[in-house]
Amino acid sequence: MERTSVSKERAVQWERHSGGGDSKEKGPEARLYELRLTTDGPATTGAEVTISASFVARANGSLALPADAHLYRFHWIHTPLVLTSKTEKALSSTIRVVGNVPGDMPVSVWVTAANCWMCQPVARGFTVLPITEFLVGDLVITQNSSLPWPSSYLTKTTLQVSFLLHDPSNFFKSASFLYSWDFGDGTQMVTENPVVHYNYSIIGTFTVKLKAVAEWEQVKPDAGKGTVQKTGDFSASLQLQETLRGIQVWGPTLIQTFQKMTVTLNFLGSPPLTTCWRLKPECLPLEEGECHPVPVAGTTYNLTHTFRDPGDYCFSIRAENVISKTHQYHRIQVWPSSIQPAVFAFPCATLITVMLAFIMYVTLRNATRQKDMVENPEPPSGVRCCCQVCCGPFLLETPAEYLEIVRENHGLLPPLYKSIKTYTV
Structure with a gap:
């Protein structure tokens, strides 16, 4: 009896430090401990789910957890989940439950002193367990080439698409599976293997869809056997990229000052995330930070510029996507607006022609006149x-x-x- 009184006194003392009871000692040091709940859900109906609750000290906790785990008792509320087993260890408790109907099932737990039923809970915990009638799993896409952009992969490089079934309780150990794949580019296939390999030949954004079917025999209550089937639909979006093989530049190579010029850039490869350009006296690569990047959504981009001074210039262009980067150059010659080469050459040639014709006319006229004077x-x-x-x-x-x-x-x-x-x- 004396030992029980000591245990009760220690439980009440720790309850006050952790925020339980009606003690007036609540303040900044109250509730120094809490319950942490973990679960291996979500789960399909009929599968067993494990839920654990354990004491942890808060970030500002200054008390050590008590060594005697028998001072406290864990109380669970899990209805309508069916309890299959319960185990308790040092300052932790674990239950296993089964959900027979789909839905989000609330699960709560609180801790009291083992021999103090009238005391307030020392700590509380709460979680929601999703139960579904479909298969639970996920699609995982991997490729040998690692890209720094989320969900981005290379074209013409093999992809591995895997279906990972979530079955921690080994509920589907006797089931046979059938997988129906749709890769979003018109290709479909059916396999018995949850792992397939596929190669996309074009760039773009695609959605991989999978319909999985699990089937197994189950003993019925009337001692007979029946076939049970569960299905699940899964999908994953991925973006296929291609390395930039180069940039085609379409634009004039000769222009006059104060005339607006448009140059079209055609990117050979996946649309770059950014592109930038700068005019230089010579065709040299652009350094980092030398030009202001511009986002580009397609494979074509138009840049415009108006030259104010005549001279020889070079457009230095850089484009990059998540896979690679490339450079290109475009030379251009700028003439003053009042002197265009063609406009300047034509008047000169016309003037020279007129002068030559005038000289020939005068010469022939003088010769004809002298002849007439001699003969007549x-x-x-x-x-x-x-x-x-x-x-x-x-x-x-x-x-x-x-x-x-x-x-x-x-x-x-x-x-x-x-x-x-x-x-x-």
Whole structure:
């Protein structure tokens, strides 16, 4: 009897430190301990589930857990789950239950002093156990090439898709399984193996779907045997990427200042996450932090720029996705806006042609005129004669000037007088 009183006193003392009872000593040091619940759920109907509760000290706990585990008792509430077994160890308790109907089943537990039924609980715990009538499991996708982006994988590289059945109680040990796969690209297959290997040849986002069927024989209450079947639908999304093999650049190589230029980038591979570019006097790779990255969602991107100064430039372009990165260059020559090579060359050629034609015309005209003067000394028309010869005396001041002009224009004319010959008889 004396030993029981000591145990009761120690339980009440620890209850006050942990926050239980109606003690007025509650404060910053109260509730230094709590219950931690763990479970191997969720589970399918009929499968056994294990739930454990154990004492743990809080982060600011300053008391050591008592060594005598028989001072406390664990009380469980698990209805409508059916209890199959219960075990208790040092400051912990474990129960095994079975759910016969689907739903979210609440499970609670509290701890009291072993011999103090009137005391408040020393600690409490609560959890919800999901019970389903379908299979419980998950799809796991792996590939030899590890990518830093979630759910991203390489095209043209084998993927391993595995179905992991969640069955900690070995409930399906006698069941046979059939798996129906749909890889989202039009390919379907049926296997008896929960692991398949598949190779995607194109990039994009795909959803792998699996329908699993478990079937086994079960003894009925009337001593007969019956077939039991459970199914489950599972899916996993994955994004197929491809390394960047290069960048095609479509754009002008000659442009004038103050003219808006558009260059189209065509990425050969999966859409890059980012791309950046910078104008340089020479085609050199871009260093980290040298240009501002721009997110790109597709395989084509247009960049625009307006040049203000003439000269030779080089577009240095870098693109990268989660798998790789690549560089490309594009040279361009910028002319002043008032001097375009074609516009400048055409007027020059036209001017030179006109000048040559004028020189030839003048030369031929002078040659034709001299020839006419030599062959036709008389004026070609009466009007010209009237103006140049007949009217000449009236326009000139002296007859001497007139005679001089006549000599110049008609050098072959006979003299104005004749010599008179005399004969003597």
